[in-house]
Amino acid sequence: MNSEEEFYDAVTGFDSDNSSGDFSEANHKVAEMLDLDPHQSDRTGKHNGETEIQENGIKRHRTSLPAPMFSRNDFSVWSILKKCIGLELSKITMPIVFNEPLSFLQRITEYMEHIYLINKACSHADPLERMQAVAAFAVSAVASQWERTGKPFNPLLGETYELTREDLGFRFISEQVSHHPPISAFYSEGLNKDFIFHGSIYPKLKFWGKSIEAEPRGTITLELLNTGDKCVLNFKPCGLFGKELHRVEGHIQDKNRKKLCVIYGKWTECLWCTDPTTYETYKKNEKRGGEQKKPKPSEDVIKSENDEADDMPEVQDTVQFIPGSKLLWRINCRPPNSSQMYNFTSFAVSLNELEKGMEAILAPTDCRLRPDIRNMENGNMDVASKEKERLEEKQRAARKERAKDEVEWHTRWFHQGTNPYTGTSDWLYSGGYFDRNFSDCPDIY
16 A cells, blocks of 8 residues: 555545545354453454353454464465466466465455444544544554465455444445456444445455565545544555555644644554644654654553553554654554464454354355355365365356356445445445345355
């Protein structure tokens, strides 16, 4: 993500041609039941399909995968990938060893890991503090991608994923609405009807031998109360010597374009904000004096901004802290065995868990029911590879059959329309998913 991203409170359509971020993730009560503390990473639970019920009534999901990550060292990576240089990965059949046991629809859902920031934004009366929380949420949405080298499974046309988190106060539904080009649409809402978060994403991935170029495209809209304030974030491109690696800078301005605060940090670590005058003075002194001693925020500063975060990671040294800054967000600790679980976060570990009884109430198109992803998660790599080939061939055959009969594909839960805030074409939620009438869902597995 190398371009500037803009985020707005969106309701009345103020400055509506740029009112969302353009990114360069019977209720079944699937509460992946973590502690109420949004930063808590020492979670307990079961990973064999059973769900543990705690004394406070909150269910918790598993903290590990059924089988460890399959070693990619057993393959000649270069012999496989050298034919792919410069091509879009969405159009290449990749060996399953390069995947992680999640669909891209589940990967999108990881945007919601730090939903407490949206809850904080909804609770703030002060427009500036609300926008600061929204900016932190925008940065946190990409934090789970850090050190994730596995490629998520390409969703099949018509594939869906749902997630309800009663403990965190939201529900989420996504659908693969197009295969060529691949487009994933999603919709999330607060269970208290205090926010709506929706969008459509069509990423482009290219392999360049030693690196993968990711170009995320699409429109993402967060609807809160409108104030006219606007946030501009710049995800810095990495320079020749990596000086700008992971850096994020930006500012919040009012409707008169007056800067209210400056935001800085790294999407792999933390995000801070300070007033523009302090920021400019610090930068000028930095240029005059050259290399400065890196000040660190005091424990009191961190505690005052994160009273709810009892399990915060240690403060990192790589972000140049500006005295007087306020901490907006810090990345969650990952599980101790994350490296054996595709570098998943605790949130990601629970996304594909299939609880007892869920099959009866999930849509038949839900990612959790995909046999290739399920077998890979369980360590059955040969079966997973065969299932992946079978599903891809089934999808190709269905597409040929539709072409032969001149039948167009119809999406189930989303439709094309006009985004009311940007005025551009977008995929909008049609409603009705949680009524659980799945009688006309396609047979894709």
